[in-house]
Amino acid sequence: MTLIEKIIRTEGHLIDSGLLRRVFDTVISDGGRFEVLDFTIGRNNDEFSRARIKINADDVVDMNTILLKLSTLGCVIDKEEEITLVPAPADGVVPPDFYSTTNHETFIQLHGTTIKVDKLRMDGVIVVGRDDVGLVTASVRKLRDVRKGDSIVVGLSGVKVKPEYVERSRSDFRFMSAEVSTERKVRLAVDRVAELINDRNKKVVTVAGPVVVHTGGAPDLARLIENGYIQALLAGNAVAVHDIEADLYGTSLGLDLQTGRPVEMGHRNHLRAINEVRRAGSIAALVDEGLLTSGIMFSAIRTGIPFSLAGSLRDDGPLPETVTDMNQAQDDHSRILEGADIVLMLSSMLHSIAVGNMLPANVLTICVDINPSAVAKLKDRGSLQTIGIVTDVGLFLQLLASKLLDHPSVPI
Numbered sequence: 001m002t003l004i005e006k007i008i009r010t011e012g013h014l015i016d017s018g019l020l021r022r023v024f025d026t027v028i029s030d031g032g033r034f035e036v037l038d039f040t041i042g043r044n045n046d047e048f049s050r051a052r053i054k055i056n057a058d059d060v061v062d063m064n065t066i067l068l069k070l071s072t073l074g075c076v077i078d079k080e081e082e083i084t085l086v087p088a089p090a091d092g093v094v095p096p097d098f099y100s101t102t103n104h105e106t107f108i109q110l111h112g113t114t115i116k117v118d119k120l121r122m123d124g125v126i127v128v129g130r131d132d133v134g135l136v137t138a139s140v141r142k143l144r145d146v147r148k149g150d151s152i153v154v155g156l157s158g159v160k161v162k163p164e165y166v167e168r169s170r171s172d173f174r175f176m177s178a179e180v181s182t183e184r185k186v187r188l189a190v191d192r193v194a195e196l197i198n199d200r201n202k203k204v205v206t207v208a209g210p211v212v213v214h215t216g217g218a219p220d221l222a223r224l225i226e227n228g229y230i231q232a233l234l235a236g237n238a239v240a241v242h243d244i245e246a247d248l249y250g251t252s253l254g255l256d257l258q259t260g261r262p263v264e265m266g267h268r269n270h271l272r273a274i275n276e277v278r279r280a281g282s283i284a285a286l287v288d289e290g291l292l293t294s295g296i297m298f299s300a301i302r303t304g305i306p307f308s309l310a311g312s313l314r315d316d317g318p319l320p321e322t323v324t325d326m327n328q329a330q331d332d333h334s335r336i337l338e339g340a341d342i343v344l345m346l347s348s349m350l351h352s353i354a355v356g357n358m359l360p361a362n363v364l365t366i367c368v369d370i371n372p373s374a375v376a377k378l379k380d381r382g383s384l385q386t387i388g389i390v391t392d393v394g395l396f397l398q399l400l401a402s403k404l405l406d407h408p409s410v411p412i
C-alpha cells in the first residue's frame with residue numbers, strides 16, 4: 001500500500017475558535033493521521049496562531065477527501081500552488097472536477113498573485129475572467145449562469161479559503177443555540193439584537209415566515225420597518241397573504257388574532273384576501289385604494305423598502321407580486337441581499353436555509369425559531385455564522401420593537 005503524504009498550513013484564532021481541534025478531528029474521522037510540524041501561538045487577542053501539519057492517508061481518494069474538508073477550514077497545501085482552469089463544455093455545465101464554493105472568504109493563486117474571489121456564496125463555481133481594463137477577476141457563479149468556454153477553477157490547488165473565526169463578541173450568544181432559552185436569556189438576546197440593528201449604517205434584511213403573522217408579530221415587524229430598522233424583506237406568498245388577511249378581516253388562517261378562536265367561515269378569509277389583491281391588480285394598488293392600511297406589506301410598500309415574495313408548491317393564489325419562476329425568485333433574493341450586514345431570520349426554516357446559502361460568511365445571521373433544531377439545521381448547512389434565539393417569534397418582535405421604539409434607554 002502506498003502511503004500518501006501532504007503538508008498543509010493554517011492560520012487564525014486556531015485555539016479559541018476550536019479550528020485546530022476541527023482540523024485534527026477531520027483528519028482522524030476520514031482515516032488519516034497527522035503530525036504537527038510547527039506551531040506558533042498568537043501572543044495576544046489579535047495575533048493569529050500558525051501551524052504546519054503533515055497529513056498521511058492510505059490512498060489518493062482518502063487524501064483528496066481530507067484535503068477538500070480541510071480547505072473549507074482554511075487550510076492550504078504548504079507550497080504555493082496555482083489554480084487549474086478548464087473551459088466549461090456547454091452553457092450551464094462545468095468540468096466534472098470543478099471546485100465547489102463555500103460561503104467563506106476565498107482567494108485564488110494565479111500567475112504568482114493572489115486574487116480575491118467576489119460574489120461569494122455557497123454551492124457555486126469560480127469563474128476566472130478579465131474586467132474592462134484587462135485585470136484578472138474571479139467570481140462565484142451559479143451552475144445555471146455558466147456559459148460555454150468560461151474558465152472554471154477545478155481541483156483544490158491554488159484555492160485558499162479563510163473561514164470566519166468565532167468572534168469573542170459573539171460568545172454571549174453561543175449558549176442560546178444549544179438549548180431552549182429561559183425568559184431572562186431571551187431578554188438579554190433581544191437587548192443585544194437591538195444594539196446590533198440600531199446601527200443605522202448597517203443594512204438589515206429580514207426573512208419572515210407566516211408564523212410571524214399567526215403569533216401577532218406583524219404589527220411589531222411593521223413598526224420596525226416604518227422606523228427604518230429593516231431595509232429589505234424576503235418572504236413567501238403565505239406571509240403576505242396572512243398579513244393582508246389580518247388587516248382586512250382581523251384573522252390569520254381564519255383564526256381571530258385577538259382571541260385566537262376560529263371565526264365563522266374564517267377559512268375563506270385568506271382566499272378573500274388573495275381575491276381582493278388580484279382584483280386591485282397588486283398589493284401596492286390595494287394600498288393606493290386605501291383598503292390596505294396596516295401590516296408588514298403595507299409598511300414595506302409605504303416605506304419603499306425592496307421585497308421579494310418567492311412562490312412555493314403550497315401557495316394559494318398566488319398574489320400578483322409572488323414570483324413563481326424559482327430561478328427568478330432566487331435571483332431577486334440574491335440581488336436584495338447584496339451588501340447586507342445582518343439578516344434577521346424569523347420562523348421560516350426552509351426559507352432561512354435557502355437565504356443562508358446565498359450569503360457570504362461575514363454576514364451576521366440571527367435566527368429566531370421556537371425549535372432549537374431549526375437553528376442547528378442552518379448551521380449544518382454551513383451557515384456557521386448563525387446566532388440562534390430559541391423563543392416565540394411574536395414575543396421576540398414585541399420585545400425588540402418595544403426596546404427600540406418605546407423604551408430605548410431602559411434595559412429590558
Ligand SMILES: NC(=O)c1ccc[n+]([C@@H]2O[C@H](COP(=O)([O-])OP(=O)(O)OC[C@H]3O[C@@H](n4cnc5c(N)ncnc54)[C@H](O)[C@@H]3O)[C@@H](O)[C@H]2O)c1
Nearest residue numbers: 209236237238312314347348349350369370371374392393
Ligand atoms: N405555512 C404556510 O401557511 C404556507 C403556505 C403556503 C406556502 N408556504 C411556503 O412554504 C415555505 C416554508 O413555509 P414556512 O415558513 O411556513 O414553514 P417552515 O417549516 O419552513 O418554517 C416554520 C418555522 O417556524 C417555527 N415556528 C413555529 N411556531 C413558532 C413560534 N411561535 N415562534 C417561532 N418559531 C416558530 C418552526 O419551528 C419552523 O422552524 C415558505 O416559502 C412559505 O411561503 C407556507
